[in-house]
Amino acid sequence: MEAAKTILIIDDEESVLYVLRNSLLKIGHEYRILTATDGKSALKYFEKYQIDLVITDYRMSGMNGLELIDTIANVQPDTRMILITAFGTEEIEAEAQRHNVAAYLKKPLDLNQFRQIVKRTLGDLSPAPFSENRREDQLQLYVTQVIEQLQQEVNAVCVIFTNLENKKSLLAGQNPPFSTEQFTSLLSASFAIAEKASHLLGNGEGTSAWQIQRSTHLDTYSTQLCEKYLLSLVIASGYPRSFQAQITNALESAEADLRNILLDSSQKGKETLFGQEFNQAVQNELEKIFEDPLGSPLHQQDPDAKAASSYSLTYDEALSLGLILPTEENKSSEK
Known part of the structure; x- marks a missing residue:
């Protein structure tokens, strides 16, 4: 033992x-x-x-x-x-x-996130690693906190955060009833097409946008972050219309937190990836x-x-x- x-x-x-x-x-x-x-x-x-x-x-x-x-x-x-x-x-x-x-x-x-962080720090709750690099490990820890908070806040089936360079994903919630790899690959292609269309129309770099797919059982909300990352929320369909505002607010808050984390991690002069508020x-x-x-x-x-x-x-x-x-x-x- x-x-x-x-x-x-x-x-x-x-x-x-x-x-x-x-x-x-x-x-x-x-x-x-x-x-x-x-x-x-x-x-x-x-x-x-x-x-x-x-x-x-x-x-x-x-x-x-x-x-x-x-x-x-x-x-x-x-x-x-x-x-x-x-x-x-x-x-x-x-x-x-x-x-x-x-x-x-x-x-x-x-306290719920506190316990999750303790378990992950001790290696008893380990998401798939992005990198052997310690800085990447810190990035992974704080990204995971944000997507877990998002998943719990709207009771989503899952939230998927994907690194498009190494094709690896972090998952909060249940395993989705579809291939994550195939889903993110199609999303990546879709965002690439949208970006080219934006340039063709003279819109420069375009603006942050969410792609929404609705089906009989599941709805998905997806956006691209800092070029190399995708964020997707998968939620059971059929929720009341009044719940849409809560979903939108949660998505916008998570997107803002993740962009700040990713921006911090990309700036060599920046000293910290810390300081994310625990709002749930x-x-x-x-x-x-x-x-x-x-x-x-x-x-x-x-x-x-x-x-x-x-x-x-x-x-x-x-x-x-x-x-x-x-x-x-x-x-x-x-x-």
Whole structure:
């Protein structure tokens, strides 16, 4: 049996530790989850454990999150890092990338995406790789966050993001009931024809446009991004007309995020691919986080570190503190 992977969460606010720790309990019991309230107590764990993933706040007493990450890199170089902050700046983002953090997240967090990022960072949720290059790996991580958010926001069958150069795709949602390779090949040809027609009509580079295909069972929305990428949303047909505005808004938001990410990745002078906002509401099931027992033997504190497991917090308290985003259900009840 494979040994449990060890996750260490560091934050000087016990409310944050409580929320993040309980959120990760929703994944299952395959992880050992440790917590610490400052860098000094966090470093004690490295004397006893091989830490697979560190999730740390930036602003803490003593050493800040980046200073802690720098120290850990010298102690256990293979440990992966996630930096969280409510005070993000371009300088912090640039420093985070320089320290090779796997993800840079801003509070309040979307806990569903937080869990997905943790699993992917640990290699337990691995999409098809675009490249062996680390910069491409970072690009892949942030693109995946955007397409997963889009897929969940409109409850699509799937969202497909394709690199036209290497013909590889990232997929969020279910496998589509058609050949992805054939579909993207036809789309690429269609956009190429549209581009030539635009030049023929004297429209220069043309404008961003979505191609929509409707059928009895499925509708698809597709657009070309930065010449070498395609984005397609596949959704069950028959949705009410009033839902069209939500689809359009979600598509435009995802397109804007992806264009920014791809633009950043293509500029050598740009220091960061980070800073994508987590705008999707927390799913309704997340309320259960605050009722779950902490009984698993893997989820225990080290006796030498300050314990946070006795801390308790309700869903409403976490919401009022700005630690998480509200669910759609609670948004409706407030109106």
